[in-house]
Amino acid sequence: MEIFKKMEEHDYEQLVFCQDKNSGLKAIICIHDTTLGPALGGTRMWNYETEEEAIEDAIRLGRGMTYKNAAAGLNLGGGKTVIIGDPLKDKNEEMFRAFGRFIQGLNGRYITAEDVGTTVADMDMIHEETDFVTGISPAFGSSGNPSPVTAYGAYIGMKAAAMEAYGDDSLEGKTVAVQGVGNVAYPLCEYLHKEGAKLIVTDINKEAVQRAVEAFGATAVEPNEIYSVEADIFAPCAMGAIINDETIPQLKVKVVAGSANNQLKEQRHGDELEARGIVYAPDFVINSGGVINVADELYGYNNERAMKRVETIYDSITRIFEIAKRDGIPSYIAADRMAEERIERVRNSRSQFLRNGHGHDILSRR
Ligand SMILES: NC(=O)c1ccc[n+]([C@@H]2O[C@H](COP(=O)([O-])OP(=O)(O)OC[C@H]3O[C@@H](n4cnc5c(N)ncnc54)[C@H](O)[C@@H]3O)[C@@H](O)[C@H]2O)c1
Numbered sequence: 001m002e003i004f005k006k007m008e009e010h011d012y013e014q015l016v017f018c019q020d021k022n023s024g025l026k027a028i029i030c031i032h033d034t035t036l037g038p039a040l041g042g043t044r045m046w047n048y049e050t051e052e053e054a055i056e057d058a059i060r061l062g063r064g065m066t067y068k069n070a071a072a073g074l075n076l077g078g079g080k081t082v083i084i085g086d087p088l089k090d091k092n093e094e095m096f097r098a099f100g101r102f103i104q105g106l107n108g109r110y111i112t113a114e115d116v117g118t119t120v121a122d123m124d125m126i127h128e129e130t131d132f133v134t135g136i137s138p139a140f141g142s143s144g145n146p147s148p149v150t151a152y153g154a155y156i157g158m159k160a161a162a163m164e165a166y167g168d169d170s171l172e173g174k175t176v177a178v179q180g181v182g183n184v185a186y187p188l189c190e191y192l193h194k195e196g197a198k199l200i201v202t203d204i205n206k207e208a209v210q211r212a213v214e215a216f217g218a219t220a221v222e223p224n225e226i227y228s229v230e231a232d233i234f235a236p237c238a239m240g241a242i243i244n245d246e247t248i249p250q251l252k253v254k255v256v257a258g259s260a261n262n263q264l265k266e267q268r269h270g271d272e273l274e275a276r277g278i279v280y281a282p283d284f285v286i287n288s289g290g291v292i293n294v295a296d297e298l299y300g301y302n303n304e305r306a307m308k309r310v311e312t313i314y315d316s317i318t319r320i321f322e323i324a325k326r327d328g329i330p331s332y333i334a335a336d337r338m339a340e341e342r343i344e345r346v347r348n349s350r351s352q353f354l355r356n357g358h359g360h361d362i363l364s365r366r
């Protein structure tokens with residue numbers, strides 16, 4: 001893999017490879033863009049088959065966070081970490097502490113939180129070594145687990161997408177096919193069930209499926225069947241790249257709206273959804289509830305303020321559909337433009353020299 005060529009493709013600032021033999025830590029921190037502020041993004045722990053696969057995931061996810069944070073109006077850049085390993089077998093305290101020390105070494109350029117395979121308990125171990133971590137235990141004044149808030153944002157965003165597709169944002173009586181019933185999707189199913197939606201669920205973890213069947217009367221299907229079920233809305237809440245050449249022809253839904261990051265395998269798959277008249281709620285906007293919540297910690301966490309901001313996801317999704325219609329473009333491009341334009345505006349307004357807050361300007365270095 002030609003790493004610098006890869007980094008140039010989407011103008012990545014920094015890739016940090018972290019290795020600690022003692023604990024078995026092998027992590028890649030990707031800092032994509034810090035124009036808006038420090039790069040904030042979660043840590044994913046996954047059993048990647050190859051190092052290349054891990055690097056690819058880190059950079060795709062890191063760039064996604066730049067767009068997510070920009071579109072959410074946060075003063076934060078984008079980054080992400082992947083830890084190579086099985087989250088069920090390979091975790092230990094030394095690993096997360098070693099990782100925390102690497103983050104500390106970046107001196108605030110990168111702030112972490114949870115993602116697939118990591119928990120509040122893991123963040124607490126990272127916190128033993130660095131302050132640049134959010135989503136730790138509420139006992140520390142933190143916002144805690146971001147997943148239920150991501151779920152709330154995804155629910156609100158799904159309603160905005162239903163409004164676009166059906167002219168009514170009620171989900172009562174709608175059938176929602178949910179892929180992956182993990183930390184985000186379980187509370188999402190709870191909101192949907194409460195509103196009277198019917199649920200079809202799948203997961204590679206049979207226990208997760210069973211929980212949803214028992215709690216919400218969901219219908220269970222095999223993982224490869226979820227794309228072709230008779231439903232109104234498809235909610236991808238597992239891994240990325242699931243909107244692709246194989247799955248699109250199977251879809252019978254009118255709406256794709258879920259929490260997974262990087263849902264479109266390639267951009268052209270967003271065009272394909274558009275061509276088929278399927279309303280797509282751009283992933284990095286509909287799933288921004290968690291980051292909006294943890295970002296509030298930077299101001300001294302206030303739950304009410306954070307939730308109010310999460311509710312703006314409805315308006316953001318609606319605005320994206322309006323821009324898409326106005327400019328005759330698919331929704332994923334409208335969302336990208338919204339984020340890119342904000343970054344450009346801030347980049348331009350920062351073009352003047354400003355002595356920084358710590359007084360370390362050029363003269364002080366003499
Ligand atoms: N947790 C958050 O706050 C948050 C925020 C924004 C985006 N996201 C994204 O949402 C998605 C889910 O995150 P999560 O925190 O709920 O993760 P999770 O690990 O708790 O849940 C994911 C679930 O998907 C299942 N799964 C994996 N591959 C599957 C497959 N091929 N078919 C069916 N099920 C499969 C897993 O078994 C697991 O139960 C991820 O893409 C994540 O990056 C999460």
Ligand SMILES: CC(C)C[C@H](N)C(=O)O
Pocket residue numbers: 040041042043068112113114115116146261287288290291294
């Ligand atoms: C900072 C986080 C809550 C990150 C989250 N996993 C996301 O993808 O948005």
